[in-house]
Amino acid sequence: MKLSKRIQNVAPSATLAASQKANDLKAQGIDVISLTVGESDFDTPEYIAQAAIKTVKEHTGDRYTPVNGIPELRQAIADSYKRDADVRYDLDQVFVGTGAKNVLFTLFQVLVDPGDEVIIPVPYWVSFSEHVKMAEGKPVFVQGPYEDSYKITVEDLEKAYTDQTVALLLNSPSNPSGVVYSQEEIQAIGEWAVEKDVVIVADEIYSRLIYNGQEPVSFVRTTDDVRNQTIIVNGASKTYAMTGWRIGYALGNKEIIAAVSKYASQANGNPTGISQHAVIAAYNEETDEVEKMRQSFEQRLNKAYDLIVSIPGFKLANKPSGAFYLFPDVTEAAKMTGYDSVEDFNLALIEEAHVVTVVGSSFGISDCLRFSYAVDEATFAEGVQRIKEFIEEKRK
Ligand SMILES: Cc1ncc(COP(=O)(O)O)c(C=O)c1O
Structure with a gap:
């Protein structure tokens, strides 16, 4: 039996592997603090769940639906952009798929030929590079300075651009850094892409999770030419x-x-009809529950940020404005506790302090660890306390 070269070239998802590690330790009876999760700990709002239940009971789940999504859902998505940004999208400009991960995978399948290059700012969400590789393309990584939370500029793009560049992936708010590009920065990057005829894939999955007065920012809010260059x-x-x-x-x-x-x-x-009907309700019957969840994440960020920067040897150039992660540089902490690398420091945190995070190398920066604050405040505080005690113990 032989496996394809394609699959041998793909790295497994590091975030899923880290959560699995935490679950394995829990199953052994170890009291583990897992700060790995990339998902909200809230329940899906009731009105959304009810729409799904109705679809199961009254419509057998809606059977097969159109491949690109039920028209009512595509309309609800388009309407949300009209409401929020006063921008009109036609129904044939909307594709609904089985999660953003699969939509991204498919996009690279249709945009990339073998050898084509896709520019990916570092740090990046773990799946981006693998999606490009699965399309036999070449991820080209670009990293801005630590002081600017690694944000990239048009000059960086200019250096990375070659005749093979077909796309640029920009994820703002970013997983893992939480950084949010300003509307001016987005416009400038967009104009560069128009000039070079590079397709922009704008992953805006965290667009509604922005905090502390951060204005909504989006490629949707750019000029017509930039918007037309962007998915x-x-x-x-x-x-x-x-x-x-x-x-x-x-x-x-x-x-x-x-x-x-x-x-x-x-x-x-098609994605399941049950979920599609639930999401129609989510968009069309919006209540204040989304805002309540956002406010809760904002409060957690404010506490989690103060806690993280209070750990000896942990540093962050800027406080994030979006998503639900903190991505501190911990090289000093690793050094002061006698570890040669952040990877080894992370392993010791898991095995000795029983705190699980995700190593930065899987996001392209090996100096960092990714902490999710999509957990209750007491759990996060306990995780930080354990790390502080661990560091103190090792420095003795
Ligand atoms: C940046 C980013 N894009 C896409 C996704 C995938 O989202 P979905 O659950 O819709 O597949 C994630 C999930 O963690 C993410 O962090």
Whole structure:
């Protein structure tokens, strides 16, 4: 039996592996603090769940639906952009897929030929580079300075650009850094992409999770030419606490959207009708629950940030403004406790302090660890306390 070269070239998801590690330790009876999760700990709001139940009971789950999503859902998504940003999208500019992860995967399948290059700012979400590699493309990594939370500029893009560059992936708010690009920075990057005819894939899955007065920022809010150069990727997972429901979408250029639909028609068909009806309710009947969850994350960020920067040897250039992660540089902490690398320091934190985070190397920066604050405040505080005690003990 032989496995393809393609799959041998793919790294397993480090975030899923870290959560699995935490679960394994828990199963052995160890009291583990897991700060690995990339999902909200809130329940899906009741009105959304009810719409799903109704679909099961009254419509057998809606059977097979159109591959690109039920028209009512595509309309609800388009309406949300009209409401929020006064921008109109037609129904054939919306593709609804099985979670943003699968939508991104499919996008790279239709945009990338073998050898084509996709520019990916570092740090990046673990799946981006693998999606490009699965399309036999080449991820080209670009990293801005630590002082600016690694944000990239047009000058960085200019250096990374070659004749093979076909796309740029920009994820703002960022997983793992929480950084949010300003509307001016987005416009400038967009204009560069228009000039070079590079497709922008804008992963805006955390667009509604922004804090402490951060204005909503989006490629949707750019000029027509930049918007036409961009495919927006977003979904229900993070905003509505619906990670398990698996609904994501792509929005933009009709030709690309049609190609994504064609690929999906052979690869996975439609996302489940039950989830689609739930998400129609999410968009059309919005209550104050989304805002309440956002406020709770904001409060947690404010506490978690103060705690993280109070750990000896942990540093963050700026406080994040979005998503639900902190990505401190911990090289000093590793050094002062006698470890040669952050990787070894992380392993010791897991085995001795029983605190599990995700190593930065899987996001492209090996100096860092990613902490999720999508957990209750007491759990986060306990995790930090354990790390402080661990560091204190090792420094004796
Ligand atoms: C940046 C980013 N994009 C996409 C996704 C995938 O979201 P979905 O649950 O819709 O597949 C995640 C999930 O962690 C993410 O962090």
